[in-house]
Amino acid sequence: MVKSLLPLTALLMGSAFLLFAGGVNSLILPIRGEAEGFSAAALGLLGTGWAIGYVAGCLRTPALVAKVGHIRAFGAMCAIAAIAVLMSLLLVTPWVWVPVRALSGFCFAAAAMVVESWLNERADAASRGRIFGIYTMVNLMATTAGQMVLTLGDASGFFFFVLAAMVYCLALLPTAISATTTPRPLTQVSLNLPALWKNSPIAVFAVLMVGISNASFGTLAAVYAARIGLPLTDIALFASIPILAGAIMQLPVGIASDRYDRRVVLLGIAVLALVADVLFITVGGAGPLVAMGLAALFGATVFTMYPMIVAHANDHAEPGSFIQVSGGLLLVYGVGSIVGPSVAGFAMTSFGTSSLFLTTGFAHVLLILFAIVRIRFAPAVAPDDKGAFQAAPLARISTPETVALAADQEELEADQPDIVDQVGRPDPADMPSVDET
Template sequence: MASVIKIYALFLGSALLMFGGGLQGLLLSVRGAEEGFSLLSLGLIGTGWSVGFVAGSLFVPLIVRKVGHIRAFSVMAAIGTVTILLNLLLVNDVSWILLRALSGFCFAGAAMIVESWLNEVADNKNRGTVFSIYVTINMAASTMGQLAMSVTGTAGYIPFVVGAISFICAVLPTALTSSPQPRPLQSAKLDLKLLYKTSPVAAIAAFSCGMANGAFGTLAPVYGYEQGLDASGIALLFAIAAILGAVAQVPFGRLSDRIDRRLVLIGLSSFAALVGALTAIINPDAGWAMYVLFAAYGFAANPIYAVAVAHANDFAKDGEFAKIAGGMLLILGTGLAIGPAVASMIMGAWSPVGLFVVTATFHGALAGTAYLRMRVRKSPDASSRAPFQPMSDKQATPESFALDPRADSDADDFPVTRETAVPEELIETVEGDDDVQNGKI
């Protein structure tokens, strides 16, 4: 019973974190457009988040090893809270770009610590269930955060304060825990040569998803605003895209377990490219056509990254999943950082609908690459594949992959269990002992 309570408390902490993140991300794009920020500045706000998130995935584990999980999480939540409040006090583009990077750093760190605790509580029997519930809660909470903007609006201080309350409340489950400290956090491992050798399609898919979905997530709210939607309409627009994207992961993931996953990637990316091209041609006003096109885009684009991770894992050797997934995460982060900046320049030079030229281009390139690779390399038998697992392309961290049940083959890389975890006090008082510093007795 104690373990169950602990898991659901951590789920609550993660939900509060994702709620605040969903609200903040949508709010800054729309409020920035209302404040008259340039398209390039709005794109760089999205770039700042991605740069900060990747930096957090790399460096927060070092901070945790110095001060422990609870203190590090409290620092991340506190700085994240201060950051969103400073967005309210310092309403200018340069400040928001820098603050968004700091927010991404703290968000990555806080999410990794929550995931580390979940990984400690989970075991091989329930890891798949815990991971699935965790991903579902994250997607639902992030969508609810976006929908909250339809209630709070974008004017005044209320939406910023609501986001700050959500961030600071996320600290409670970890601050009140009496369980031993989890194992040290995993930093993302960058081995691009191994990743590309294992699956060129997965590497290209990670970059394409980053470019297309990074641009869409940051600048589609601006497009909606320019087309005449109010805060409530934009929130609903994104909620529909997110919900259909989450729902689509299950059937397309299961389909990819039965057939060549590259066929699924070709179908999804081709459809996403078609939707982007149609949106660029039609350039719909604020009406039903826009909602239909955004829903279709979310349905096609959101499952692509998870299918690509599964495809890479099909060709990975035992013990390589975490390294390959970490490499994909960093490639994805690179695309998420570059995509908004590139799309903002195209939108500024042409028109806001130029955003969908960018998404169509990168999804089309992925479809073509996957088709060509099918002519070069056969797919492994379905019986030898690890099953598909849903995941978000905007919230994954190295700890997400450690929690993923497909990482069981990497058990030697994650040796600490809740029975062998060392309390923080012991780790801090022993110097020079590699076993203790690594969380082993």
């Protein structure tokens, strides 16, 4: 197993550097912005800008790569992302930070898609699941490490901005000096809302609400933590614990959703998320231990919903539509991510710090009501028609290429037969040697 993974080291290192820098950048901006006196509304727009850029990157990167090639596109995106971080340091104003954050989102999506396309090329039928699992684990560890590194210094200086920019530059080195062959064309998906709604109305509505909720929290959690008086170390923990809790809980939630009606399981998880919202509003400021416990409960619920929703949608999907359905839902999640942070930011500015969880709570209430209606009036999927639940990385760092990497070989061939015929199945014997990487 180790021997088969060594040729992928360069790609995994590039991805780890990319996610580490992204973790640093995503947390230092709201913390520094709060210290500079930015309003919550302005800080919420950072999340909206990121989501706009990220969705645009998912949609436009295939054409960009087709024109200039994978390596040039990846190197350019990493370089521009580094420049964007440094520009945020030089020009400390929301008028610059919001568009620059959108640029960062585009670059991040484009770079991630290129890395994932290489991994997809290297994955054969026997190793696809293992490679996807390792890739997901690497990204989780790198993102968490990037956020936790903020506990080691002072957010008021330049250190963390420069660190993020340096690591973005490091991300381009492993692929730039690798002899890995150029992979196939990138996966393209479109946002076909009528088709997605016809396939599974609850999946479309639920993933939109989850996008609103999760992006609101992901953007403004650090602002909330700072305003209830947590020190920098605890702020980093407050932002990281939900991600780890969500990753841990995906396994038991997945087992439950495979065994029972996924809509019922989703309803139960949404109710628990609403409980976390209410507790945050009522006792969230009672102290660091209370805040950390509620953050764990919140993350264990909200970060397990997305993969369950995708699994439910694919239970209804026609054969050969896995990538288009999953990729389309990812774009719907992106739409929610555009809306949520700006709404939550304006709510926090107008009604107080706890209004962050009024926003997430409202999204969870709507999800609960819609799920009850669908459970009441639409039949459940027959057990024999259900696919297996598959754990997934955070939706905000997933791309259409992540979806393709997560697909098994039969799904990939059914969804993209022209590409599979063009490049063939990857042969382990054709992988570059350890020396080549």
